[in-house]
Amino acid sequence: MTAVDTRRVPAARTVPGGFRWGRFVARRALRLVVLLCGVAVAAFSLMMASPVDPVRAYVGAEVTRLGPEQRAVIEETWGFNDPPLTRFLAWAREVVQGNLGDSIVFNQPVVDVIAERFLTSLALMIAAWSLSAVLGFGMGLLAGYFRGRWVDRVLTWWAYTLASAPTFWVALLLLYVFAVALRVAPVCCAVPIGAMADEVTIWDRLHHLILPAVALSIVGVAPIVLHTRQAVVEALASDHVAFARAQGERGWGLVRHRILRNACAPALMLSFASFGELFGGSILAEQVFSYPGLGEATTTAALRQDVPLLLGIALFTTVFVFIGNLLGDVIHRLVDPRVSLDGAR
Template sequence: MRFLAGRLIRLAILLPLVAGSAFTLLSVSPVDPVRAYVGDRMNRVGPEQQALIAAKWGLDQPPLVQFGRWAGNLLQGDFGTSMIFSQPVAEVLIDRAGTSLALMTLSWLLAGAIGFALGIVAGALEGSWIDRAIRTYCFALASAPTFWMGILFLMLFSVALGWAPFCCAGPPGVVAADVTLADRLAHLALPALTLSLLGIAQVTLHTRDKVREVMASDYATLAFAQGLRRLPVAMRHGLRNAALPALTLQFAHLGELFGGSILAETVFAYPGLGQATVLAGTRSDAPLLLGIALFASVFVFTGNLIADILHHALDPRQRRLADAVR
């Protein structure tokens, strides 16, 4: 309980800092909120109308007053109203969070499953051409920008081969209620694959190191002396030893996953929180950007908290350390 209470106190301190930092960056941005709100019609909007727009959204007030008003409303459960979507920020978050969570969940599962399998094979066959090929693949993935890989995948699988849709979360022009599960998965596949690439590299390399340690242990040497091959030994002894670090790394990876989703959703025009973040930043929609910043903070905090809980609960050394401290 003390561990959880300490983490919650950190979250309570973190959220105001995140909100204040995000609002400060937005307030010093060169983007004019009124001009961004009006868009191409700016030449047809007179000074009086611009003043009315600024007054409607509270943009005529000093930044501290704007932030104080937003914080006061937040304490009452009101996240404000999005200037871009003209609807409550809470509704925008709910509508788009489901789409983004579907993308991030599939990417998270792909990165964990593929990365763990490649790590087991690379660690078991250390020094072989398979190990070298997997490591080269991982180093190349780790250094490749997400948006660049997304563009390459679009050019290859959507434009050249025509195997996957090139945008959106469903067929354009089709009402969301009429979009089938098969259509959703087809539109989800390419963004999820793009987003999972960095996670695959991290999990693979981390798992490989853990399996290498197992393969150099005394009980692995005994298994080799009994005639067992390297891959069966790695599957029998390496899975258990590498599973916890890989799972912990997966949950700790949620922060990078959310950041990568912004780029992936932008490249594939995927209507999730990532795309909304870009719109909120470029069009100076303070209530929406602050709402997304708080959501992202809670999301990343939850992932790190789960990783810490798993590490403490499943690792005997951590339990003994905690008992000694108490």
């Protein structure tokens, strides 16, 4: 008779879920701090390397009338004649204390300028983000399910074409067609020109929002369509879908039960990870449509050497994009439990 080994096999050590999430948050927080420091140094270095004269950018066309005394006063007031390292360290000390400084162009605290302009851009970005996510996922689902047919070919061609189209070109094209030629959309601004604040209705704001949102969302649709299509194709080729078909599942029931969840994971992750592209596209779209949002403030700060405002926008954008990527990772983990918190399966 063979002896039976009755010794207990030690159980595999498992890391508690709360500890894993805590380690994940701590690691991401440290990464954010390092990223903010790198962005601040890079943005400040680029501004200092700019050939634009800060006094000329601040005063504008009246710079020719400035005397040496007036120029010296402006340089002393805004610290234009201080060494770059001194300016950066002084700004960094204020940031650590929670003060982003004052905007040179708008003559307001940077926090107030960002808050006011971001609220205007937020409606535009939410509308564009929702349109690109819904349309991109729906079209990617159709293209993947009808792989090889005319629906797939048309949607794939359209996605590849839009993926290579610049945002400003799409915005200009839409502006010419719908605002200039057809005259069904306003040419510019977020509200009717000359209207008082209490006279502006919700319809007025939506009417001015539709065209910039469509221009911003059209380009963002393309990657979601292509990645969703690939996820659907892989799901259709899997064994569990083949087994479901053998059991008689067809059409929408097969998509809803076997494909939808697998296909929505990459679409959700891409949607949240596209916050950076969304903000970058909004800068171009707001310039084309003269939309008074944070993108237009970024362009103004760069052209007029408003270093405090540009650095504040750079830090705010970094946090905004970082949160988007973080939400994308977390939602991807919740939708697909096979994905770890580090992104590995």
